[in-house]
Amino acid sequence: xxxxQVDLRAWFxxxxxxxxxxxxxxxxxxxSFERFKSLATKCSNINQQTAREAITILQGEMHGYYKNAxxxxxxxxxxxxxxxxxxxxxxxxxxxxxxxxxxxSVIKIAENQDPNIRQxxxxxxxxxx
Numbered sequence: 001x002x003x004x005q006v007d008l009r010a011w012f013x014x015x016x017x018x019x020x021x022x023x024x025x026x027x028x029x030x031x032s033f034e035r036f037k038s039l040a041t042k043c044s045n046i047n048q049q050t051a052r053e054a055i056t057i058l059q060g061e062m063h064g065y066y067k068n069a070x071x072x073x074x075x076x077x078x079x080x081x082x083x084x085x086x087x088x089x090x091x092x093x094x095x096x097x098x099x100x101x102x103x104x105s106v107i108k109i110a111e112n113q114d115p116n117i118r119q120x121x122x123x124x125x126x127x128x129x
Contacts, residue, residue, distance in 0.1 A: 011051040012036045015058055024062040031058060039083070042071060053099040057083050065091045072096075 012033050019027035039054035040046050057069045066085035074080045087094030 006046050006048060006051055008037055008040060008046065008051065009033070011040065011055065015055055018055070018059055019062055022062045027062060039069060039071060052101070053082055056099045057097050060097060064088055066094055066097065069097065
């Protein structure tokens with residue numbers, strides 16, 4: 001945040017850092033700052049949550065699960081999955097992606113629950129079905 005605004009350039013640098021870490025060499029050729037900005041924009045709004053969603057969906061592209069991630073406009077006051085995607089190879093049947101955030105381990109421990117992030121992912125996935 002900078003002056004109460006989301007600093008998208010800083011968030012985009014995180015995208016590039018992850019691409020470098022994953023050795024996704026041609027990533028900048030299909031992910032410009034403008035594309036990142038459009039993925040971070042949900043219903044004309046940009047905030048920390050939407051920026052995190054954009055980073056997450058782009059990381060899936062870096063891993064090669066899908067390509068062409070894009071926001072979906074479901075219409076006025078309608079919500080649905082966060083992104084449409086084009087699945088690749090063994091994931092060719094994937095058409096959409098939705099991002100979820102795990103609960104911090106401090107909260108889980110305070111609630112006497114298992115803080116394991118993998119278990120949280122399984123639980124979120126079961127609820128989504």
